[in-house]
Amino acid sequence: MKNSYSVLIIGGGNAGLCAALSAAEHTSDILLVEAASKPERGGNTKYTRDIRYSHDFDRYTTGEYQDDEFVNDVIRVTNNNTNVELLKMVVSESRNIPSWLESKDVLIHKALKGTLHLGRTNLFMFGGGKAMINRYYDAADKLGIKIEYNTKCTDLEFSGNRVTGASLTGPEGNRTVKVGSVVVASGGLEANLEWLGEYWGRATDNFIVRGTRHNRGELLQVLLRHKTKTIGDLGQFHSVAVDARSPKFDGGIVTRIDSVPYSITVNRDGNRFYDEGEDLWPKRYAIWGKLIAEQPGQLAFSIIDSKAINLFLPTVFEPVKDDTISGLAIKLGISPENLSQTVREYNLSLKSKCTFNPGILDDCSTSGLAIPKSHWAVPIDSPPFYGYSFRPGITFTYYGVKVNSKGKVISDDGNPNKNLFAAGEIMSGNILSEGYLAGFGLTIGTIFGITAGKEAVSAARS
Numbered sequence: 001m002k003n004s005y006s007v008l009i010i011g012g013g014n015a016g017l018c019a020a021l022s023a024a025e026h027t028s029d030i031l032l033v034e035a036a037s038k039p040e041r042g043g044n045t046k047y048t049r050d051i052r053y054s055h056d057f058d059r060y061t062t063g064e065y066q067d068d069e070f071v072n073d074v075i076r077v078t079n080n081n082t083n084v085e086l087l088k089m090v091v092s093e094s095r096n097i098p099s100w101l102e103s104k105d106v107l108i109h110k111a112l113k114g115t116l117h118l119g120r121t122n123l124f125m126f127g128g129g130k131a132m133i134n135r136y137y138d139a140a141d142k143l144g145i146k147i148e149y150n151t152k153c154t155d156l157e158f159s160g161n162r163v164t165g166a167s168l169t170g171p172e173g174n175r176t177v178k179v180g181s182v183v184v185a186s187g188g189l190e191a192n193l194e195w196l197g198e199y200w201g202r203a204t205d206n207f208i209v210r211g212t213r214h215n216r217g218e219l220l221q222v223l224l225r226h227k228t229k230t231i232g233d234l235g236q237f238h239s240v241a242v243d244a245r246s247p248k249f250d251g252g253i254v255t256r257i258d259s260v261p262y263s264i265t266v267n268r269d270g271n272r273f274y275d276e277g278e279d280l281w282p283k284r285y286a287i288w289g290k291l292i293a294e295q296p297g298q299l300a301f302s303i304i305d306s307k308a309i310n311l312f313l314p315t316v317f318e319p320v321k322d323d324t325i326s327g328l329a330i331k332l333g334i335s336p337e338n339l340s341q342t343v344r345e346y347n348l349s350l351k352s353k354c355t356f357n358p359g360i361l362d363d364c365s366t367s368g369l370a371i372p373k374s375h376w377a378v379p380i381d382s383p384p385f386y387g388y389s390f391r392p393g394i395t396f397t398y399y400g401v402k403v404n405s406k407g408k409v410i411s412d413d414g415n416p417n418k419n420l421f422a423a424g425e426i427m428s429g430n431i432l433s434e435g436y437l438a439g440f441g442l443t444i445g446t447i448f449g450i451t452a453g454k455e456a457v458s459a460a461r462s
Contacts, residue, residue: 004178005031005146006460007453008166009185010153010219012036013043014129014442015424016185017136018449019456021104023183024143026457031177032140033151033168035186035214041137041149043187044211044396044425044441047252048129050115050122051446052439053094060098062111063120067091070121077283077435087431089405093447098123100450104139106132116258116313117280117359122439129442155222156182161411162418180460181419183452184409185445188397188425189217190237191249196397199234206298208242210256210393213249220426223401227412232398232429238436239289241265242393244299245317254316257388260288261376262308262358264346265390267295270329270338272346277375280361286436289392300390301332303343305382311358319386328385345369347379354378396441398429407452419459421452 007023009016012034020032034041054067070091074082101108107126113119125132140147151170156163163182168175189195191213193204200207224230246255260276265288267273274291278284292300303325322328325343326336346366354364356378366373401409401422408416409427424445431444 001172001175002031002146002177003175005029006180007031007183007456008033008177008179008181009183009453011043011185011187011424012041012147013185013187013424013445014045014133014136015445015449016183017133017140018446019183019185019421019423019453020140020145021136021143022450022453023457024140024145026454027460028144031146031148033148033153033170035152036149036212038149040212040214042130042133043215045133046130047211048439048442049253050118050124050439051097051442052122052437053097053443054091055095058098059110060108060123061120062113065121070094073283073437074431074440077437078433079435081433083430086405090431090444090447093451094443097443097446100446101125101132104135106135116438117282118438121282153219153222156226156420158226161415163420181421181456183407183421183423183456184219184223184401184426185422185424185449185452186219186426187212187215188237189220189399190215190394190397192216196234200293203293203298206391207293208246208251208255208391208393209249210240210242210246210251210253211395215396215425217397220400223409229402229410229412229414231400231402231427232433234397234399236399236429236434237290237397238286238395238432238441239293239392240286240395241288241292241300241302241390243315243317244389244391246391246393251393255393256285257302257315257390258285258312259302259304259308259388260285262311263302263304264342264373264380265300265302266334266339266342268297268299268301268334270334270342272342272371275372275374277365277373277377282438285438288390289394292390293392298392301334302388302390303328303339303380304386305380306384307378307382309386315388319388321384321386323383323385325385328387332387332389343380346373347381350377350379396425396428398432398434400426400429403427403430403448406455407448408455419456421456423448423452
Protein backbone atom coordinates (compact mmCIF):
# COMPACT_ATOMS: atom_id res chain seq x y z
CA MET A 1 0.00 0.00 0.00
CA LYS A 2 1.31 3.44 -0.91
CA ASN A 3 2.19 5.80 1.91
CA SER A 4 1.80 9.06 -0.02
CA TYR A 5 -0.76 10.57 -2.40
CA SER A 6 -1.04 13.82 -4.26
CA VAL A 7 -4.74 14.17 -3.34
CA LEU A 8 -6.63 12.46 -0.50
CA ILE A 9 -10.42 12.62 -0.63
CA ILE A 10 -12.37 11.69 2.49
CA GLY A 11 -15.91 10.52 1.77
CA GLY A 12 -17.46 8.59 -1.10
CA GLY A 13 -20.77 10.33 -1.71
CA ASN A 14 -21.64 12.79 -4.45
CA ALA A 15 -19.28 15.55 -3.33
CA GLY A 16 -16.33 13.20 -2.79
CA LEU A 17 -16.78 11.45 -6.13
CA CYS A 18 -17.13 14.76 -7.97
CA ALA A 19 -13.92 15.94 -6.31
CA ALA A 20 -12.12 12.72 -7.26
CA LEU A 21 -13.28 12.79 -10.86
CA SER A 22 -12.43 16.48 -11.17
CA ALA A 23 -8.96 15.93 -9.71
CA ALA A 24 -8.42 12.97 -12.03
CA GLU A 25 -8.52 15.36 -14.99
CA HIS A 26 -5.13 16.61 -13.77
CA THR A 27 -3.51 13.74 -11.82
CA SER A 28 -3.89 10.00 -11.33
CA ASP A 29 -2.32 10.02 -7.86
CA ILE A 30 -5.59 10.06 -5.88
CA LEU A 31 -6.82 8.10 -2.87
CA LEU A 32 -10.50 8.15 -1.86
CA VAL A 33 -11.45 6.64 1.50
CA GLU A 34 -15.05 5.65 2.25
CA ALA A 35 -16.18 4.81 5.78
CA ALA A 36 -18.94 2.50 4.55
CA SER A 37 -18.63 -0.92 2.94
CA LYS A 38 -18.88 -1.20 -0.83
CA PRO A 39 -22.61 -2.18 -0.76
CA GLU A 40 -23.37 0.80 1.53
CA ARG A 41 -21.20 3.32 -0.28
CA GLY A 42 -22.53 6.67 -1.47
CA GLY A 43 -23.55 8.42 1.74
CA ASN A 44 -26.88 10.19 1.45
CA THR A 45 -26.53 10.44 -2.33
CA LYS A 46 -27.96 6.97 -2.81
CA TYR A 47 -31.28 8.20 -1.37
CA THR A 48 -31.65 11.11 -3.80
CA ARG A 49 -33.39 11.31 -7.16
CA ASP A 50 -33.02 14.81 -8.65
CA ILE A 51 -30.77 17.86 -8.89
CA ARG A 52 -31.77 21.52 -9.00
CA TYR A 53 -29.89 23.60 -11.57
CA SER A 54 -30.12 26.86 -13.47
CA HIS A 55 -31.07 26.52 -17.15
CA ASP A 56 -32.75 27.91 -20.20
CA PHE A 57 -35.36 25.77 -21.96
CA ASP A 58 -33.86 22.28 -22.33
CA ARG A 59 -34.90 18.68 -22.86
CA TYR A 60 -34.66 17.70 -19.19
CA THR A 61 -37.18 20.15 -17.72
CA THR A 62 -40.56 21.65 -18.54
CA GLY A 63 -39.40 25.28 -18.55
CA GLU A 64 -36.57 27.69 -17.90
CA TYR A 65 -35.12 28.37 -14.43
CA GLN A 66 -32.85 31.38 -14.57
CA ASP A 67 -30.08 32.36 -12.15
CA ASP A 68 -31.98 35.25 -10.57
CA GLU A 69 -35.01 33.13 -9.71
CA PHE A 70 -32.80 30.37 -8.30
CA VAL A 71 -30.85 32.83 -6.15
CA ASN A 72 -34.02 34.50 -4.90
CA ASP A 73 -35.56 31.12 -4.02
CA VAL A 74 -32.57 30.31 -1.80
CA ILE A 75 -32.52 33.75 -0.21
CA ARG A 76 -36.20 33.40 0.62
CA VAL A 77 -36.07 29.91 2.18
CA THR A 78 -32.97 30.83 4.22
CA ASN A 79 -34.54 34.11 5.37
CA ASN A 80 -31.65 35.96 3.68
CA ASN A 81 -29.11 34.20 5.91
CA THR A 82 -26.75 32.93 3.23
CA ASN A 83 -23.35 33.73 1.75
CA VAL A 84 -24.58 35.41 -1.42
CA GLU A 85 -21.16 35.25 -3.12
CA LEU A 86 -20.94 31.47 -2.71
CA LEU A 87 -24.63 31.05 -3.55
CA LYS A 88 -24.28 32.93 -6.84
CA MET A 89 -21.21 30.87 -7.72
CA VAL A 90 -23.09 27.61 -7.16
CA VAL A 91 -26.12 28.79 -9.12
CA SER A 92 -24.04 30.02 -12.06
CA GLU A 93 -21.91 26.88 -12.22
CA SER A 94 -24.98 24.65 -11.88
CA ARG A 95 -25.70 25.28 -15.57
CA ASN A 96 -22.90 22.82 -16.33
CA ILE A 97 -24.41 19.96 -14.31
CA PRO A 98 -26.18 18.18 -17.20
CA SER A 99 -23.00 18.08 -19.32
CA TRP A 100 -21.00 16.91 -16.29
CA LEU A 101 -23.45 14.06 -15.69
CA GLU A 102 -23.47 13.07 -19.34
CA SER A 103 -19.66 13.01 -19.43
CA LYS A 104 -19.79 10.38 -16.68
CA ASP A 105 -22.44 8.32 -18.50
CA VAL A 106 -25.19 9.21 -16.02
CA LEU A 107 -28.58 8.74 -17.67
CA ILE A 108 -31.07 11.60 -17.32
CA HIS A 109 -34.83 11.50 -17.83
CA LYS A 110 -36.39 13.65 -20.48
CA ALA A 111 -38.67 16.36 -19.12
CA LEU A 112 -41.04 14.97 -16.47
CA LYS A 113 -44.39 16.51 -15.63
CA GLY A 114 -46.36 16.13 -12.41
CA THR A 115 -43.29 15.60 -10.23
CA LEU A 116 -44.20 17.57 -7.10
CA HIS A 117 -43.70 20.92 -8.87
CA LEU A 118 -40.09 19.97 -9.69
CA GLY A 119 -40.47 19.36 -13.41
CA ARG A 120 -39.38 22.91 -14.27
CA THR A 121 -36.49 23.37 -11.83
CA ASN A 122 -34.88 19.94 -11.39
CA LEU A 123 -33.56 17.15 -13.58
CA PHE A 124 -34.12 13.50 -12.61
CA MET A 125 -31.53 10.74 -12.96
CA PHE A 126 -32.58 7.31 -14.22
CA GLY A 127 -32.31 5.09 -11.15
CA GLY A 128 -31.91 8.11 -8.88
CA GLY A 129 -28.84 8.87 -6.83
CA LYS A 130 -27.91 5.22 -6.43
CA ALA A 131 -27.50 4.78 -10.19
CA MET A 132 -25.66 8.09 -10.47
CA ILE A 133 -23.18 7.21 -7.73
CA ASN A 134 -22.55 3.80 -9.33
CA ARG A 135 -21.70 5.52 -12.63
CA TYR A 136 -19.33 7.82 -10.76
CA TYR A 137 -17.57 4.83 -9.17
CA ASP A 138 -17.35 3.14 -12.56
CA ALA A 139 -15.71 6.28 -13.96
CA ALA A 140 -13.33 6.42 -10.99
CA ASP A 141 -12.27 2.81 -11.55
CA LYS A 142 -11.57 3.47 -15.23
CA LEU A 143 -9.41 6.47 -14.30
CA GLY A 144 -7.39 4.43 -11.82
CA ILE A 145 -8.52 6.30 -8.70
CA LYS A 146 -7.58 4.25 -5.63
CA ILE A 147 -10.64 3.56 -3.42
CA GLU A 148 -10.52 2.04 0.06
CA TYR A 149 -13.80 1.01 1.74
CA ASN A 150 -14.44 0.56 5.47
CA THR A 151 -11.71 3.14 5.97
CA LYS A 152 -11.83 6.24 8.14
CA CYS A 153 -9.55 9.21 8.54
CA THR A 154 -9.06 9.68 12.28
CA ASP A 155 -6.70 12.67 12.25
CA LEU A 156 -4.81 15.12 10.08
CA GLU A 157 -1.25 16.35 10.48
CA PHE A 158 -0.40 20.01 9.86
CA SER A 159 2.66 22.13 9.34
CA GLY A 160 1.47 25.66 9.84
CA ASN A 161 -1.59 26.12 7.63
CA ARG A 162 -0.76 23.20 5.35
CA VAL A 163 -1.92 19.59 5.75
CA THR A 164 0.99 17.15 5.48
CA GLY A 165 -0.47 13.80 6.47
CA ALA A 166 -3.55 11.80 7.45
CA SER A 167 -4.10 8.96 9.90
CA LEU A 168 -6.21 6.20 8.36
CA THR A 169 -7.92 3.20 9.96
CA GLY A 170 -9.19 0.39 7.77
CA PRO A 171 -9.20 -3.37 7.18
CA GLU A 172 -5.40 -3.36 6.90
CA GLY A 173 -5.02 -1.63 10.28
CA ASN A 174 -3.76 1.84 11.13
CA ARG A 175 -1.35 3.84 8.99
CA THR A 176 -0.31 7.39 8.17
CA VAL A 177 -0.10 8.67 4.60
CA LYS A 178 1.62 11.79 3.36
CA VAL A 179 -0.63 14.06 1.31
CA GLY A 180 -0.23 16.90 -1.13
CA SER A 181 -3.76 18.11 -0.39
CA VAL A 182 -6.99 16.92 1.21
CA VAL A 183 -10.67 17.27 0.28
CA VAL A 184 -13.04 16.56 3.17
CA ALA A 185 -16.41 15.40 1.83
CA SER A 186 -17.47 13.23 4.75
CA GLY A 187 -21.06 14.44 5.16
CA GLY A 188 -22.85 15.96 8.13
CA LEU A 189 -23.21 14.80 11.72
CA GLU A 190 -26.88 13.76 11.65
CA ALA A 191 -26.22 10.17 12.76
CA ASN A 192 -24.40 11.40 15.87
CA LEU A 193 -27.48 11.89 18.02
CA GLU A 194 -25.34 12.37 21.11
CA TRP A 195 -23.74 15.43 19.55
CA LEU A 196 -27.10 16.79 18.37
CA GLY A 197 -28.29 16.25 21.94
CA GLU A 198 -26.03 19.10 23.05
CA TYR A 199 -28.65 21.37 21.50
CA TRP A 200 -31.82 19.28 21.49
CA GLY A 201 -31.40 17.29 24.71
CA ARG A 202 -33.45 14.09 25.07
CA ALA A 203 -35.59 15.07 22.08
CA THR A 204 -33.03 13.28 19.89
CA ASP A 205 -34.32 9.97 21.33
CA ASN A 206 -37.31 10.54 19.05
CA PHE A 207 -35.40 11.67 15.97
CA ILE A 208 -35.23 9.44 12.90
CA VAL A 209 -32.15 9.65 10.68
CA ARG A 210 -33.43 8.95 7.21
CA GLY A 211 -29.90 9.29 5.82
CA THR A 212 -26.82 7.12 6.26
CA ARG A 213 -25.78 5.91 9.70
CA HIS A 214 -22.14 6.60 8.78
CA ASN A 215 -22.45 10.41 8.89
CA ARG A 216 -21.34 10.94 12.48
CA GLY A 217 -19.32 14.13 12.02
CA GLU A 218 -16.03 12.54 12.99
CA LEU A 219 -14.02 14.53 10.44
CA LEU A 220 -15.75 17.70 11.58
CA GLN A 221 -14.54 16.93 15.11
CA VAL A 222 -11.02 16.46 13.73
CA LEU A 223 -11.18 19.84 12.01
CA LEU A 224 -12.49 21.50 15.15
CA ARG A 225 -9.52 20.15 17.10
CA HIS A 226 -7.29 21.81 14.53
CA LYS A 227 -8.88 25.22 15.01
CA THR A 228 -11.09 25.45 11.98
CA LYS A 229 -13.69 28.21 11.66
CA THR A 230 -17.24 26.82 11.85
CA ILE A 231 -20.49 27.87 10.23
CA GLY A 232 -24.10 27.28 11.30
CA ASP A 233 -25.40 25.74 14.52
CA LEU A 234 -26.66 22.39 15.81
CA GLY A 235 -30.26 23.58 15.85
CA GLN A 236 -30.59 23.79 12.07
CA PHE A 237 -30.73 20.87 9.66
CA HIS A 238 -32.50 19.47 6.62
CA SER A 239 -35.25 17.50 8.32
CA VAL A 240 -38.62 16.42 6.96
CA ALA A 241 -41.81 14.79 8.22
CA VAL A 242 -41.31 11.02 8.05
CA ASP A 243 -43.56 8.15 9.03
CA ALA A 244 -43.14 7.53 12.76
CA ARG A 245 -42.87 3.80 11.96
CA SER A 246 -39.70 4.32 9.90
CA PRO A 247 -36.39 2.62 10.82
CA LYS A 248 -34.04 4.64 13.02
CA PHE A 249 -31.38 4.93 10.27
CA ASP A 250 -31.14 4.58 6.48
CA GLY A 251 -34.85 4.80 5.70
CA GLY A 252 -34.18 7.04 2.73
CA ILE A 253 -36.61 9.10 0.69
CA VAL A 254 -39.43 6.54 0.81
CA THR A 255 -40.09 7.26 4.50
CA ARG A 256 -41.14 10.84 3.67
CA ILE A 257 -44.86 11.60 3.62
CA ASP A 258 -46.09 14.47 1.46
CA SER A 259 -49.64 14.83 2.75
CA VAL A 260 -49.05 18.05 4.72
CA PRO A 261 -50.26 20.63 2.13
CA TYR A 262 -53.59 18.83 1.77
CA SER A 263 -54.11 18.20 5.47
CA ILE A 264 -54.25 19.83 8.82
CA THR A 265 -51.23 18.80 10.86
CA VAL A 266 -51.61 18.68 14.63
CA ASN A 267 -49.47 17.79 17.62
CA ARG A 268 -50.34 15.09 20.14
CA ASP A 269 -52.63 17.56 21.93
CA GLY A 270 -54.69 17.91 18.74
CA ASN A 271 -53.57 21.48 18.03
CA ARG A 272 -52.31 22.88 14.73
CA PHE A 273 -48.92 24.57 15.02
CA TYR A 274 -47.96 25.89 11.55
CA ASP A 275 -49.39 26.95 8.19
CA GLU A 276 -49.61 23.74 6.13
CA GLY A 277 -50.21 25.67 2.89
CA GLU A 278 -47.52 28.31 3.17
CA ASP A 279 -45.78 27.60 -0.15
CA LEU A 280 -45.22 24.97 -2.81
CA TRP A 281 -44.03 21.76 -1.21
CA PRO A 282 -40.48 21.59 -2.67
CA LYS A 283 -39.74 24.96 -1.05
CA ARG A 284 -41.23 24.20 2.37
CA TYR A 285 -41.20 20.44 2.98
CA ALA A 286 -37.83 20.56 4.73
CA ILE A 287 -39.04 22.92 7.48
CA TRP A 288 -41.42 20.32 8.89
CA GLY A 289 -38.85 18.10 10.55
CA LYS A 290 -37.64 20.94 12.78
CA LEU A 291 -41.23 22.03 13.46
CA ILE A 292 -42.10 18.51 14.62
CA ALA A 293 -38.91 18.34 16.68
CA GLU A 294 -40.22 21.32 18.63
CA GLN A 295 -43.57 19.66 19.43
CA PRO A 296 -44.32 17.62 22.59
CA GLY A 297 -42.74 14.20 22.28
CA GLN A 298 -41.46 15.13 18.79
CA LEU A 299 -44.67 13.77 17.36
CA ALA A 300 -47.26 15.15 14.93
CA PHE A 301 -50.21 13.87 12.91
CA SER A 302 -51.44 14.67 9.41
CA ILE A 303 -55.24 14.50 9.15
CA ILE A 304 -56.91 14.19 5.72
CA ASP A 305 -60.17 12.89 4.27
CA SER A 306 -61.02 10.74 1.26
CA LYS A 307 -60.77 13.72 -1.13
CA ALA A 308 -57.05 14.11 -0.43
CA ILE A 309 -55.81 10.52 -0.19
CA ASN A 310 -54.67 10.40 -3.83
CA LEU A 311 -53.15 13.88 -4.07
CA PHE A 312 -49.64 12.91 -2.93
CA LEU A 313 -47.17 10.10 -3.52
CA PRO A 314 -48.18 6.66 -2.18
CA THR A 315 -46.66 5.81 1.17
CA VAL A 316 -44.75 2.73 2.31
CA PHE A 317 -46.98 2.22 5.34
CA GLU A 318 -50.78 2.41 5.16
CA PRO A 319 -52.40 5.34 7.00
CA VAL A 320 -54.61 4.88 10.01
CA LYS A 321 -58.25 4.98 8.88
CA ASP A 322 -61.67 5.55 10.47
CA ASP A 323 -65.13 6.73 9.50
CA THR A 324 -65.18 9.44 12.17
CA ILE A 325 -62.71 12.07 13.34
CA SER A 326 -63.11 11.02 16.97
CA GLY A 327 -62.53 7.38 16.07
CA LEU A 328 -59.41 8.33 14.11
CA ALA A 329 -58.17 10.39 17.06
CA ILE A 330 -58.50 7.43 19.42
CA LYS A 331 -56.53 5.18 17.04
CA LEU A 332 -53.79 7.80 16.72
CA GLY A 333 -53.59 8.52 20.43
CA ILE A 334 -54.95 12.09 20.25
CA SER A 335 -57.70 13.53 22.44
CA PRO A 336 -60.89 12.95 20.39
CA GLU A 337 -62.50 16.09 21.83
CA ASN A 338 -59.52 18.30 20.97
CA LEU A 339 -59.07 16.95 17.45
CA SER A 340 -62.78 17.19 16.70
CA GLN A 341 -62.78 20.81 17.89
CA THR A 342 -59.70 21.63 15.76
CA VAL A 343 -61.28 20.12 12.64
CA ARG A 344 -64.56 21.91 13.34
CA GLU A 345 -62.87 25.31 13.75
CA TYR A 346 -60.80 24.73 10.63
CA ASN A 347 -63.84 23.83 8.51
CA LEU A 348 -65.73 26.87 9.72
CA SER A 349 -62.83 29.18 8.77
CA LEU A 350 -62.80 28.23 5.09
CA LYS A 351 -63.82 30.42 2.19
CA SER A 352 -67.29 29.69 0.88
CA LYS A 353 -65.99 29.75 -2.69
CA CYS A 354 -62.52 29.05 -4.00
CA THR A 355 -60.83 27.11 -6.81
CA PHE A 356 -58.78 24.25 -5.38
CA ASN A 357 -55.70 23.47 -7.48
CA PRO A 358 -52.91 21.31 -5.99
CA GLY A 359 -50.52 22.33 -8.77
CA ILE A 360 -50.32 26.06 -7.95
CA LEU A 361 -50.65 28.49 -5.06
CA ASP A 362 -54.43 28.54 -5.24
CA ASP A 363 -56.94 30.88 -3.60
CA CYS A 364 -58.27 28.40 -1.02
CA SER A 365 -57.35 29.77 2.42
CA THR A 366 -58.67 30.20 5.95
CA SER A 367 -59.89 33.30 7.76
CA GLY A 368 -59.87 34.12 11.45
CA LEU A 369 -57.59 31.33 12.68
CA ALA A 370 -54.59 32.14 14.88
CA ILE A 371 -52.57 29.89 12.58
CA PRO A 372 -53.79 30.34 9.00
CA LYS A 373 -53.67 27.91 6.13
CA SER A 374 -52.70 30.01 3.13
CA HIS A 375 -53.46 27.64 0.25
CA TRP A 376 -55.22 24.34 -0.47
CA ALA A 377 -57.59 24.88 2.46
CA VAL A 378 -60.66 22.77 1.75
CA PRO A 379 -63.05 21.02 4.18
CA ILE A 380 -62.10 17.83 5.96
CA ASP A 381 -65.59 16.37 5.78
CA SER A 382 -65.63 13.31 3.51
CA PRO A 383 -65.17 9.97 5.29
CA PRO A 384 -63.30 7.80 5.62
CA PHE A 385 -60.73 9.95 7.40
CA TYR A 386 -57.02 9.14 7.39
CA GLY A 387 -54.11 9.96 9.65
CA TYR A 388 -50.32 9.62 9.50
CA SER A 389 -48.09 9.89 12.54
CA PHE A 390 -44.88 11.90 11.99
CA ARG A 391 -41.43 12.05 13.52
CA PRO A 392 -38.64 14.46 12.51
CA GLY A 393 -36.55 12.72 9.84
CA ILE A 394 -33.07 14.25 9.56
CA THR A 395 -31.29 14.14 6.21
CA PHE A 396 -28.22 16.27 6.96
CA THR A 397 -27.00 19.01 9.27
CA TYR A 398 -25.96 22.59 8.52
CA TYR A 399 -23.28 22.86 11.20
CA GLY A 400 -19.90 22.61 9.49
CA VAL A 401 -16.77 24.39 8.34
CA LYS A 402 -16.42 27.77 6.71
CA VAL A 403 -14.97 27.82 3.17
CA ASN A 404 -14.12 30.31 0.45
CA SER A 405 -15.13 30.20 -3.20
CA LYS A 406 -12.36 27.70 -3.99
CA GLY A 407 -13.59 25.35 -1.28
CA LYS A 408 -10.59 26.09 0.94
CA VAL A 409 -11.31 25.57 4.64
CA ILE A 410 -10.94 28.73 6.73
CA SER A 411 -8.87 28.61 9.94
CA ASP A 412 -9.87 30.27 13.19
CA ASP A 413 -7.58 33.19 12.35
CA GLY A 414 -9.68 33.91 9.26
CA ASN A 415 -7.08 32.73 6.74
CA PRO A 416 -7.70 29.88 4.28
CA ASN A 417 -5.68 26.69 4.64
CA LYS A 418 -3.18 26.23 1.83
CA ASN A 419 -4.26 22.73 0.80
CA LEU A 420 -7.32 21.70 2.83
CA PHE A 421 -10.69 21.77 1.06
CA ALA A 422 -14.28 20.83 1.90
CA ALA A 423 -17.28 19.92 -0.23
CA GLY A 424 -20.83 18.73 0.34
CA GLU A 425 -22.78 18.56 3.56
CA ILE A 426 -19.83 19.41 5.81
CA MET A 427 -19.77 22.91 4.29
CA SER A 428 -23.37 23.36 3.13
CA GLY A 429 -24.08 25.67 6.08
CA ASN A 430 -22.21 28.42 4.23
CA ILE A 431 -25.22 28.61 1.90
CA LEU A 432 -28.00 26.79 3.79
CA SER A 433 -28.34 28.32 7.23
CA GLU A 434 -31.94 27.12 7.45
CA GLY A 435 -34.70 25.95 5.15
CA TYR A 436 -34.17 23.97 1.96
CA LEU A 437 -34.99 23.66 -1.73
CA ALA A 438 -35.56 20.18 -3.12
CA GLY A 439 -32.49 18.87 -4.96
CA PHE A 440 -30.21 21.69 -3.76
CA GLY A 441 -27.96 19.57 -1.56
CA LEU A 442 -26.71 17.69 -4.61
CA THR A 443 -26.16 21.01 -6.38
CA ILE A 444 -23.89 22.30 -3.63
CA GLY A 445 -22.02 19.00 -3.40
CA THR A 446 -21.53 18.76 -7.15
CA ILE A 447 -20.25 22.29 -7.69
CA PHE A 448 -18.01 22.44 -4.63
CA GLY A 449 -16.81 18.88 -5.29
CA ILE A 450 -15.74 19.72 -8.83
CA THR A 451 -14.15 22.98 -7.66
CA ALA A 452 -12.34 21.44 -4.69
CA GLY A 453 -10.98 18.56 -6.76
CA LYS A 454 -9.44 20.87 -9.34
CA GLU A 455 -8.07 23.27 -6.73
CA ALA A 456 -6.68 20.41 -4.62
CA VAL A 457 -4.43 19.31 -7.50
CA SER A 458 -3.14 22.85 -7.94
CA ALA A 459 -2.51 23.19 -4.19
CA ALA A 460 -0.66 19.86 -4.06
CA ARG A 461 1.67 20.93 -6.86
CA SER A 462 2.45 24.23 -5.18
